[in-house]
Amino acid sequence: MSSQTDSPSLAWDxxxxxxSTLAALFAxxxxxxxxxxxxxxxxxxxxxxxxxxxxxxxxxxxxPAPLVIALLTFAVYVGDRIADAEAxxxxxxxxxxxxxxxxxxxxxxxxxxxxxxxxxxxxxGPTALAIALIPGAFWILYASDWLxxxxxxxxxxxxxxxxNSAVVALAWAVCVVCLPLAYADRAxxxxxxxxxGYFFLDTFVNTEIPNLRDREGDAANxxxxxxxxxxVRRTRHVLYALDLCLVAGIALAFYAGVLDAAMTVGIxxxxxxxxxxxxxxxxxxxxxxxxxxxxxxxxxxVAVVVVLGAVGF
Amino acid sequence: MWWLISGRNTVLLTTLLLVSIAVGTxxxxxxxxxxxxxxxxxxxxxxxxxxxxxxxxxxxxxxxTIPAKLQWLQLGWIGVVCVPVAWLCFALEYTGRDRxxxxxxxxxxxxxxxxxVVLAAFGGHDLLVVESYTTGPGDVVHFExxxxxxxxxxxxxxxxxxxxxxxxxxxxxxxxxxxxxQGITLLIGLAAPWVTNVGFLLxxxxxxxxxxxxxxxxxxxxxxxxxxxxxxxxxxNPAPRRRARRLVFDGMREGAIVLDTDGHVVDANGYAIDAxxxxxxxxxxxxxxxxxxxxxxxxxxxxxxHLRLGDDDGRTYxxxxxxxxxxxxxxxGSIVTFHDVSTxxxxxxxxxxxxRILRHNIRTETNVIHGYAERFADGDASRIVQERAERIExxxxxxxxxxxxxxxxxxxxxxxPLAVILDECVEAVRESYPDIDVSYDRPADHIAVASVLAxxxxxxxxxxxxxxxxxxxxxxIETRADADDVTVVIADDGPGIDAQETDVIRDGGESALRxxxxxGLWIVRWGTEIADGRxxxxxxxxxxxxxxxxVPRLDGA
Numbered sequence: 001m002s003s004q005t006d007s008p009s010l011a012w013d014x015x016x017x018x019x020s021t022l023a024a025l026f027a028x029x030x031x032x033x034x035x036x037x038x039x040x041x042x043x044x045x046x047x048x049x050x051x052x053x054x055x056x057x058x059x060x061x062x063x064p065a066p067l068v069i070a071l072l073t074f075a076v077y078v079g080d081r082i083a084d085a086e087a088x089x090x091x092x093x094x095x096x097x098x099x100x101x102x103x104x105x106x107x108x109x110x111x112x113x114x115x116x117x118x119x120x121x122x123x124x125g126p127t128a129l130a131i132a133l134i135p136g137a138f139w140i141l142y143a144s145d146w147l148x149x150x151x152x153x154x155x156x157x158x159x160x161x162x163x164n165s166a167v168v169a170l171a172w173a174v175c176v177v178c179l180p181l182a183y184a185d186r187a188x189x190x191x192x193x194x195x196x197g198y199f200f201l202d203t204f205v206n207t208e209i210p211n212l213r214d215r216e217g218d219a220a221n222x223x224x225x226x227x228x229x230x231x232v233r234r235t236r237h238v239l240y241a242l243d244l245c246l247v248a249g250i251a252l253a254f255y256a257g258v259l260d261a262a263m264t265v266g267i268x269x270x271x272x273x274x275x276x277x278x279x280x281x282x283x284x285x286x287x288x289x290x291x292x293x294x295x296x297x298x299x300x301x302v303a304v305v306v307v308l309g310a311v312g313f
Numbered sequence: 314m315w316w317l318i319s320g321r322n323t324v325l326l327t328t329l330l331l332v333s334i335a336v337g338t339x340x341x342x343x344x345x346x347x348x349x350x351x352x353x354x355x356x357x358x359x360x361x362x363x364x365x366x367x368x369x370x371x372x373x374x375x376x377x378t379i380p381a382k383l384q385w386l387q388l389g390w391i392g393v394v395c396v397p398v399a400w401l402c403f404a405l406e407y408t409g410r411d412r413x414x415x416x417x418x419x420x421x422x423x424x425x426x427x428x429x430v431v432l433a434a435f436g437g438h439d440l441l442v443v444e445s446y447t448t449g450p451g452d453v454v455h456f457e458x459x460x461x462x463x464x465x466x467x468x469x470x471x472x473x474x475x476x477x478x479x480x481x482x483x484x485x486x487x488x489x490x491x492x493x494x495q496g497i498t499l500l501i502g503l504a505a506p507w508v509t510n511v512g513f514l515l516x517x518x519x520x521x522x523x524x525x526x527x528x529x530x531x532x533x534x535x536x537x538x539x540x541x542x543x544x545x546x547x548x549x550n551p552a553p554r555r556r557a558r559r560l561v562f563d564g565m566r567e568g569a570i571v572l573d574t575d576g577h578v579v580d581a582n583g584y585a586i587d588a589x590x591x592x593x594x595x596x597x598x599x600x601x602x603x604x605x606x607x608x609x610x611x612x613x614x615x616x617x618x619h620l621r622l623g624d625d626d627g628r629t630y631x632x633x634x635x636x637x638x639x640x641x642x643x644x645x646g647s648i649v650t651f652h653d654v655s656t657x658x659x660x661x662x663x664x665x666x667x668x669r670i671l672r673h674n675i676r677t678e679t680n681v682i683h684g685y686a687e688r689f690a691d692g693d694a695s696r697i698v699q700e701r702a703e704r705i706e707x708x709x710x711x712x713x714x715x716x717x718x719x720x721x722x723x724x725x726x727x728x729x730p731l732a733v734i735l736d737e738c739v740e741a742v743r744e745s746y747p748d749i750d751v752s753y754d755r756p757a758d759h760i761a762v763a764s765v766l767a768x769x770x771x772x773x774x775x776x777x778x779x780x781x782x783x784x785x786x787x788x789x790i791e792t793r794a795d796a797d798d799v800t801v802v803i804a805d806d807g808p809g810i811d812a813q814e815t816d817v818i819r820d821g822g823e824s825a826l827r828x829x830x831x832x833g834l835w836i837v838r839w840g841t842e843i844a845d846g847r848x849x850x851x852x853x854x855x856x857x858x859x860x861x862x863x864v865p866r867l868d869g870a
Contacts, residue, residue, distance in 0.1 A: 108343070108542060116335045118338045122331060
């Protein structure tokens with residue numbers, strides 16, 4: 001007694017099984033990419049890396065600061081995605097659909113993340129707590145429903161040229177530099193000031209890149225951004241100028257002995273990369289990817305610093 | 314009150330406090346996103362206050378110097394005293410009692426917390442909130458709190474907590490699962506810190522003088538999170554219920570006077586106040602007999618009847634008294650409800666007068682005309698006058714039928730066998746028009762319809778016979794019944810009804826230029842409508858009309 005098998009069919013079934021597995025893996029990959037990009041979760045990692053850069057530059061001991069900043073970033077950015085999902089439906093329908101689909105999960109997740117960030121920040125003392133409460137303070141100030149005049153005043157800040165991006169850059173630089181300092185209970189040194197200036201200007205540049213994509217919508221809504229006021233070409237020139245100012249400032253800090261060689265080289269490599277990205281402004285319409293590439297610069301900086309440190313530079 | 318707190322306990326205490334802060338802050342953000350739903354902002358304030366209380370304790374534990382520890386102890390009072398006020402505001406707003414949350418009331422609620430914060434901030438704790446400390450082994454600092462103002466704050470906190478519970482507890486007995494869930498979780502959220510605080514005050518915890526109540530707020534936070542995510546706290550909220558009921562009570566087009574068990578007026582809606590013509594203040598608290606003199610008569614009349622209220626302006630009200638009972642079926646009061654039926658009463662009186670005129674006066678006058686017409690020398694003239702007098706009498710008869718129809722709209726339908734109604738109509742037609750062939754499909758005896766249909770079938774069958782022409786005149790009556798309805802088809806082979814007649818009846822109204830020729834078809838329409846039925850007019854081929862009347866059966870088939 002024997003059982004016969006149809007070999008060609010088996011082979012076909014095997015091939016089909018491999019294809020279906022690959023297709024499933026591809027679908028998971030796409031879903032993971034969507035989750036990272038649409039929810040801005042990749043920024044969480046980059047935010048942690050930025051704090052790590054500060055800690056390396058200032059020789060600070062290990063602390064929960066990177067984790068706190070990562071949690072705050074998740075809470076703020078994903079919280080904004082949830083709040084803006086309706087408005088995003090016109091400009092970024094796929095992202096809006098993704099956020100709407102997982103709205104409840106994101107809502108609970110961001111609330112939990114912010115609660116955990118606040119709790120952990122208490123370990124860094126009152127200053128760290130105050131920094132962790134900055135996003136919450138902005139939520140309250142921007143909420144025009146219960147303090148209408150104050151809410152409208154702060155909401156108008158979003159519409160003023162330079163001020164809108166500067167507020168974001170300032171809040172970000174304060175968090176990234178001052179939080180690890182608060183955990184370490186260290187003073188604000190000249191090196192900290194240089195790193196603060198670097199993150200402030202760099203964040204300003206990275207805030208204006210997405211504005212290139214949103215320039216039509218911003219113009220319609222009366223929001224003044226560099227691309228709206230100066231146009232794409234001049235915006236590119238402004239970004240060049242800001243990056244070059246940073247290059248000069250970092251070089252001066254190095255010659256003044258405020259910044260060590262490894263950190264100086266790391267940041268300068270990052271700025272060279274940023275100048276390359278600025279070249280694409282006006283030469284591509286994929287500003288979403290350009291913005292992600294701009295954020296990813298911090299990975300390059302910390303990688304260069306770590307490698308140089310490892311080789312004893 | 315002395316407690317020893319070790320270094321390991323401090324770590325555990327700090328960890329638990331941090332958990333409470335994380336949960337409270339997270340829940341506060343979820344509540345913040347639910348603005349402006351009722352209760353959202355007070356809940357944010359409640360959770361933020363407990364998080365701040367916990368935060369101050371952590372900083373107090375971390376502080377290196379006595380002044381720094383005292384500073385955090387004093388700052389912590391802000392959270393301590395805000396919690397009960399926020400809780401009560403939440404409970405009142407969430408359950409729709411927001412009228413108690415006007416600025417003056419909230420300011421009054423905030424007096425005790427404000428005094429406490431001022432005392433803590435400006436050294437008043439030496440006078441009213443006794444706070445002493447001693448450094449024990451291992452430089453562990455022990456604090457003791459007490460004094461008269463401490464007792465006031467504790468009592469005030471528990472009092473506001475109880476008021477809040479009283480408001481929330483009604484949710485637990487709600488019919489809606491979501492509200493029951495919300496009520497239970499909210500009470501759990503309150504009970505956890507309450508029990509912990511009682512334990513602390515009784516010395517049950519070895520926390521070195523540190524009030525562990527904020528730690529229990531972690532349980533509260535989890536409960537509130539559960540209420541928000543599982544029972545749609547803030548999303549599905551009961552706040553509109555109380556307002557909606559009040560709105561309906563005040564806005565309904567019916568008067569309502571609420572009485573207590575002693576017959577005193579405890580509430581009255583706007584309609585009732587207008588009808589009484591007395592200011593609300595003069596109505597509330599008064600014995601009902603003084604406000605509604607006919608109240609005793611009303612109760613004696615099986616709790617329903619007619620009333621006259623306030624200034625005797627000729628208005629008549631149809632009134633009823635309904636007893637109000639509690640969950641144990643005990644009588645706790647009554648509601649007198651009434652609505653204006655003056656127009657209806659006046660119409661009925663006019664119909665009664667009209668009925669008398671149609672029934673007696675027209676018949677009397679036509680009899681007189683008849684009598685005098687017989688004396689005419691001219692036979693043709695006498696015949697024509699007598700015929701016209703008969704027509705006038707017929708019009709009067711139809712008018713009387715119409716008035717009786719309107720009278721019958723007042724009550725429920727009286728059932729009558731259809732066969733009996735049709736038998737009478739067929740018999741009358743056969744008697745009046747012996748040369749007409751009446752084909753009659755008699756229905757089963759048990760089929761009953763509204764008695765008002767007698768006038769309908771009388772008119773239809775008489776009409777089919779009267780307006781028939783030719784040598785062979787036929788009237789056919791067929792019936793068919795199903796479980797719910799019975800259909801009667803009356804057909805003739807006459808010239809048919811003029812289209813204008815049926816159009817006017819179908820449209821339901823006449824004008825000076827567009828009208829029917831009599832009352833018969835109107836009686837058909839009105840009678841069928843009163844019996845909850847419908848009528849359909851169709852032409853027959855080659856000539857004649859077929860009228861189909863479909864009405865509900867009242868024999869309970």
